[in-house]
Amino acid sequence: MKLQVKPSSVSGALTAPPSKSCTHRAIILAALAKGTSKINGALLSRDTRATMQAMEAFGATVKEENGVLTIRGGRLKAPMTAIDCMNSGTTLRLCCGVASLLDKNVTFTGDESLKGRPMKPLFSAFAEMGVYCAATPQGFIIRGPNNGRWAHIKGDVSSQFISSLLISSALKPRDTDIVLTSPLISKPYIAITQTMMAQFGVKCSEMKDGYRVMGGQSYRPRDYTVPGDYSSAAFALGAAALAGKVTISGLDPQDVQGDRAIISFLQEFGAEVTINSNEVTVQQSELKGIKADIGDCPDLFPILAVIATQAEGETVLYNAAHLKHKESDRIAAVVTFLKNMGAEIEEKDDGCLIKGKCKLTGCTINPSGDHRILMAAAVAALVAEGKTIINDGDCYDVSYPAFLKDFKDIGADVEEVE
Template sequence: MIKEINCKKVNGTVRIPASKSYGHRALIALSLSKGKGVLDNFDMSLDIMATLKCLEDLGVDFIFSDRSLSIDATRFGQFRDRTMKPEESGSTLRFFIPITLLFDEVFEFRCKTGLLKRPLTVYEELFKDLDIVLYRDSLESLVVKGKLTSGEFTMRGDVSSQFISGMLLVLPMLEGDSVLKVTGELESEGYVNMTLKVMEDFGIEVARDGNTFRVKGNQSYLARDYKIEGDYSQGAFMLAAGVLGGDVTVTGLEKGTAQGDADIVRIIKDMGGVIDETPDGLRARRSDLKAIDIDISQTPDLTPILGVLLSLSKGTGRLLNGKRLRYKESDRIKTTVAMITSLGGDAREDGEDIVIEGKDMLKGGRSFAFNDHRIVMASAVAALRSLDKVYIDGYEAVNKSYPEFFNDFEHMLCSR
């Protein structure tokens, strides 16, 4: 489906939805407690619904009402189905593979084809010397069998932090103590910090020394009520809209968060953007931006909106160290370049980097979503500084993380 965007100015206040990343982790931690609790400030998206469905199949019950999710995990482990359906959620797949290894059973992960094209090499390398079977039955099916036991584990950190988080979540529940060593550079470290924060909040202790994690066994997650933080990954689009097209106050974002994408505030300020802290939230105002070089290795989800910001800045800027972007919902190096150039901007690939020449205005036109929710949202923000309308082909991909995006962007903020 195609969405027409003709928004040239934004003004107002918008509440950012709950963090999808915190939501996944809190759902799992509360379920692993085998108790009851309530998650407040909770928002639904396709990825979150995938995690909920997997938990439901493992015996967890829930009731959602008025942005509050009540969880009853007292029957966790009493399977309703051993066919997990993570849909297109990479977090769900990579978190639930270790979770199913708490049980010595056969599980099938039935995925969308695109999800199993994303790498699982870290788990494949980790489990090959253990009594664990992990094999792809087809382009849409992954079979897992075995039982995880405590020990010393070595994992690469340069593919995705989700593998590290997946193991960390289950190691405390094993009978013995474990050590997890991460080799190479730990990319997207902020997401591992988020995992550790949620685990601590639910009563789990992990000792960390650099990239070595020591986890005592026989720990228990504590059932509790928990409030989910607002999502800086989604807030980035609204803050960018403010500095490109008007005056936007973003509410619901926590100061001092563990979210790596909170770095968007620093990056925009480094580009000359005006963002002020107010009693109501972060206020972003129309600014003249200058192009800079930005390392995206720790914040890959910011890439599309940073590409839009650079394309509307003075000078030439680079998005650096984007190797892992090849394995997101789309090849996000190629699709970010395609989005910018299709709208009349000047961007090109340079190995694993993106080089962008800034302009005062983009031309507009048709942008393809490539089934990537972040390309959709970045394209909509680009319309603020486009001479013509922007048409987003495949805009429904936004439902993966932010179903209310267009309601917030068009109906709450846009002044034509």
């Protein structure tokens, strides 16, 4: 299936989709808690369903009804068959932490993209704590038990590694010190993990060079409501900055999500931004180039690059070399599709440089199955001359199943084509 997008303006109001990051964590923490939890407003997407199925394989019971997940957990067991994480790096990395607690082999698999994602830093940290880890052509094997006192790990590859260690360490019989051997990227995602661990009854503390987790703790069941997702809302807000006016509700202005930075970046670009309680309204305006450190919010890179093409002057997006190890090499993928549309854009090791304002022309775009590339390309197509065809036209379902409907609801001229 493909998407066809034609130039169009946008207007209207949307409710932010639920946070993918928080949904993943809520499912895992509820499954580790002894008792029954209810997760309200969970994001039900390809990635989060992979996590649901993984935790069921570990012994949890997950029931879905009217948008509410009822999860009964606390009975960890080794899965009988391989866990298929599909394309979800979050599922793989966080669930490797769960597997490290067990004394039997746990096998993880997924699509070819997932099997190529970096895992060595996490596996090295587990090995230091006595966990067997192996990469095979079919996937990955983990066998605990994890009884180590210290783990040393690089902080500049993926914050998911640290989240995996934090979540699992609380259930170990002894304390764990997680020592960072390089600067930490995407720190807000660690803040999400810490905040949610506390909400499920477990504490960890930050040290000068890492984190300490007290052993012998247990997760407690609770009712939890998933907040709105700034990462997904950024696409509609970006579309408004280029081609209209859109209001999105359900965005907590105090949320620890790193992608909340989309608001300040839009303001810096010169977009007209109004915040009223949990609503954010963005209106098209004359834009100017910016310099943006996206080390803590790398998922914003594709949409920020698109916005930058329509901003006068130079925009530099930097400090996100780890984008090369996402669902695709996101730096190369964004530079390629925008260059094909006519943008003056230069790839850098940690981001890109864009000279605007650029005249974009519709073309055929291959997002390589990467949901954020597809959604960014759809926004770019709104201000491109002629029609744009986007292959892998349903991969937005990984994180934002309602994307196509929402995009149409605010007036985008988009349709599915053969």
